[in-house]
Amino acid sequence: MTANTLIFVVDDEPTARTLMSKWIEKFGYEVRAFSSGEQCLEALDEAPSAICLDIMMPGLDGIEVLKRIQSMEKELPIIMVTAKGSLELAVKSMKLGAYDYIRKPIDRSRLETSLRKAVEKYSMAKKITRLQKELGQTYSFHNIVGRTAVMEKVFNQIEKVTDNNINVFIQGESGTGKELVARAIHYQGSRQDGPFEAVNCGAIPENLQESEFFGHEKGAFTGAIRSQAGKIEVANGGTLFLDEVGDMSPSLQVKLLRFLETRTIERVGGRKRISVDVRIISATN
Numbered sequence: 685m686t687a688n689t690l691i692f693v694v695d696d697e698p699t700a701r702t703l704m705s706k707w708i709e710k711f712g713y714e715v716r717a718f719s720s721g722e723q724c725l726e727a728l729d730e731a732p733s734a735i736c737l738d739i740m741m742p743g744l745d746g747i748e749v750l751k752r753i754q755s756m757e758k759e760l761p762i763i764m765v766t767a768k769g770s771l772e773l774a775v776k777s778m779k780l781g782a783y784d785y786i787r788k789p790i791d792r793s794r795l796e797t798s799l800r801k802a803v804e805k806y807s808m809a810k811k812i813t814r815l816q817k818e819l820g821q822t823y824s825f826h827n828i829v830g831r832t833a834v835m836e837k838v839f840n841q842i843e844k845v846t847d848n849n850i851n852v853f854i855q856g857e858s859g860t861g862k863e864l865v866a867r868a869i870h871y872q873g874s875r876q877d878g879p880f881e882a883v884n885c886g887a888i889p890e891n892l893q894e895s896e897f898f899g900h901e902k903g904a905f906t907g908a909i910r911s912q913a914g915k916i917e918v919a920n921g922g923t924l925f926l927d928e929v930g931d932m933s934p935s936l937q938v939k940l941l942r943f944l945e946t947r948t949i950e951r952v953g954g955r956k957r958i959s960v961d962v963r964i965i966s967a968t969n
Contacts, residue, residue, distance in 0.1 A: 689803055690731065693717045694724045694749070695738040695765060704736055704765075704790065711796050713803075721749035728756065734783070734802040736795075738765045739773050747777055754781045759809040761802035765790065846873035851944065854967040862967040863927060870923040875963060878922025881915050886931030893936045895952050904953025916949055919962045929966040940964075 691713045695701040698719075705715045716732070718724045721744035724735065735753070739746035750762055761783035766774040774785040783805070784798045845852055846869055854862045863882060870880045888896050895904075899914030916924060926932070932940070943949055944964065948957045 688714060689733045690714045690716060691799065691803075692724055692727070692732040692735040692737075694719075694721060694735060694741075694746075696720060696741045697738070700738070700765070700788065700790070704795070707792055707795060708736075708799065711799060713799070720744070721746065724749060725752055728753065732760070733806050734761045734763065734799055736763050736765055736786075736799075739770055739777065740767055747773065747780070750777055750780055750782055759806060761806050763795075763798055763802060845869055849874070849963060851964040852966070854965065856967070856969065858969045863925060866923070866925045866965040866967065869965060870925075870963075875922050879919050880923050880925065881919040882925040882927060883915050884927045886928040890933045893933055894939065897936065898939070898949050898951055899954075900952035901954040904951070908953065911951070914949070914951065916943065916960055916962060917958060920960050921962070923963045923965055926964065926966045928968055930968040 689712075691708050693701055693704045693708065693715055694717075695704065696719050701717050701719065705717045708715045713733075716727065716730065718727070721737075721741055724737070725744075737746045737749060744752075746764055750764070753760060753762060758781065762777075762781075764774055764777045764782045764785040766785055766787050771787075774787075777785060783802050786794055786798060852866075852869060854865055856862050866882075867880060870876060883896075885893075895908075895912075895914065897914045897916055899912050899917055900908050902908055902911045929937075943960075947961070948959050950957055
C-alpha cells in the first residue's frame with residue numbers, strides 16, 4: 685500500500701459506495717467514488733490502479749463497463765462487486781478478464797486482500813511494460829554507432845525487415861555488432877513483446893546440439909531426468925538468434941531446415957509434433 689495509489693469505487697447504491705470508500709481510504713489508498721459506469725469511464729484518464737465495480741447498475745451495467753475498460757486498458761485490475769444471486773454474472777465477468785469478484789455484504793478483510801494483490805499485480809505489469817519499452821529503445825538501430833554511407837544502408841535494411849515476418853541472415857566480421865543488429869530487428873518489430881533467445885552455435889558440443897535446439901523428453905538419453913524444451917520452443921512468439929551458424933553440425937542444419945519448412949519440431953525421444961512460431965535470425969563471420 686502506498687500513498688497516492690488511486691482506487692475507483694463504482695456503485696449506484698450510496699450506502700455500499702460510501703462504506704467501500706471509507707474502508708479503502710483506511711487501507712491507505714486514495715479513493716474516487718462514482719454512482720454510474722458512465723462517470724467512471726469519463727474519469728479513466730486519472731489513471732486508477734484498480735477499480736471496484738458493481739455489476740448490477742442502471743444504464744451501463746458492470747459487465748458493459750468492464751468490456752469497455754478492457755478495450756482501453758487491458759491490464760487494469762477490476763474487482764467486480766456482486767449482489768446475492770448474481771454469481772453467474774460474476775463468473776461471466778471473470779471470463780471477460782475481471783481480476784476478482786466479491787459478494788455483498790462485503791467482507792472487509794477480503795476486500796483489502798484482493799485490492800492489495802490487484803495493485804501489486806498492476807504495478808508489476810506497468811514496470812514490465814516500461815522495461816520492455818526501455819529495452820526496445822536501447823536496442824533501437826538509431827543507437828548503433830556509425831553514420832557512414834555503409835551504415836545508413838544497414839539501417840535501411842533493418843527498417844525493411846523489422847515488421848516483416850521473414851528469416852534474416854547477417855554476415856559480417858567478428859566484433860562488427862551482428863547481435864546488436866539482430867536485437868534491433870527484434871525490439872523494433874512486431875515480435876518485440878516475445879522472447880529473444882541468442883545461441884552461440886560454436887559453443888555447444890555436437891552431441892548436445894539436437895537436444896539444445898529441439899529439446900528432449902524424459903528418459904530420451906542418460907541423464908534426461910525430466911522433459912525440457914529446446915531453444916526453438918523457448919523462443920516461441922519471438923526471435924531465435926543463431927550466432928556463428930556455420931559452426932552448427934551439418935546434420936543439425938538439415939533438421940533446422942526441416943523446421944523452417946514445416947514450422948514444427950519433435951523433441952529428442954518424443955513422437956509429438958510441436959508447432960512453433962519463431963523468427964530465425966542467423967549470423968556468421
